[in-house]
Amino acid sequence: MTDFDGPASSGVTKRTSEQAVAWSAPPPDESPRRRKAGPLARLRARGLGRQDAIFLGLASAWIIFDQLTKVAVRESLERGEHWELASFYRFSHIANDGAAFGLFSGSGVWLAILPVLAIVSIALYYLFPPVDHWLTRLGLALILGGAIGNWLDRLYQGEVTDFINFIHFPAFNVADIGINVGIALILLYLLISDAKRSATHR
Numbered sequence: 001m002t003d004f005d006g007p008a009s010s011g012v013t014k015r016t017s018e019q020a021v022a023w024s025a026p027p028p029d030e031s032p033r034r035r036k037a038g039p040l041a042r043l044r045a046r047g048l049g050r051q052d053a054i055f056l057g058l059a060s061a062w063i064i065f066d067q068l069t070k071v072a073v074r075e076s077l078e079r080g081e082h083w084e085l086a087s088f089y090r091f092s093h094i095a096n097d098g099a100a101f102g103l104f105s106g107s108g109v110w111l112a113i114l115p116v117l118a119i120v121s122i123a124l125y126y127l128f129p130p131v132d133h134w135l136t137r138l139g140l141a142l143i144l145g146g147a148i149g150n151w152l153d154r155l156y157q158g159e160v161t162d163f164i165n166f167i168h169f170p171a172f173n174v175a176d177i178g179i180n181v182g183i184a185l186i187l188l189y190l191l192i193s194d195a196k197r198s199a200t201h202r
Helices: 007-024 031-036 039-046 051-076 108-126 135-158 174-201
Strands: 080-085 088-098 160-166
Touching: 051 088, 051 135, 051 160, 051 174, 108 135, 135 160, 135 174, 160 174
Parallel strands: none
Antiparallel strands: 080 088, 088 160
């Protein structure tokens, strides 16, 4: 009984206690690694989900739709030519070196840079953290598709092709529709969220 309670027993008890502390404590480098994990690391850990695939697919589809309509216009009409389809509407081939609806015409360099900044901003906002509501996902996908569609025009044509031309209203294109509808959807989501928060606090 004395030998069991002697120095050897104390040594075993000490080693057992140290092992228990070691097992319960996190590895020394684990917490810093988690703190240092950047957005790309979080994206890799999260992976590409179904909602992400839908988002990217919708943005890509809008880009393709936009570019196909513009190619059809350039192939069918000379620049400045138009077809009268109704008293209030004509199908036109208009070269726009400005922003949407012909705004800021002549500011070529800035208008070439701004879509890139918009695309990067949308991608960062969507990915870090991902947007959860379907309205914001849909809106951002349309804005992204529209921004890239018009940016591709500036990159390869030096100008944007507009063809939807209502009388007494600036001409626009499919990309512009995506951008404006996308903004409207995001504003709608913000209004709905604000109304829900107000109802909760009552």
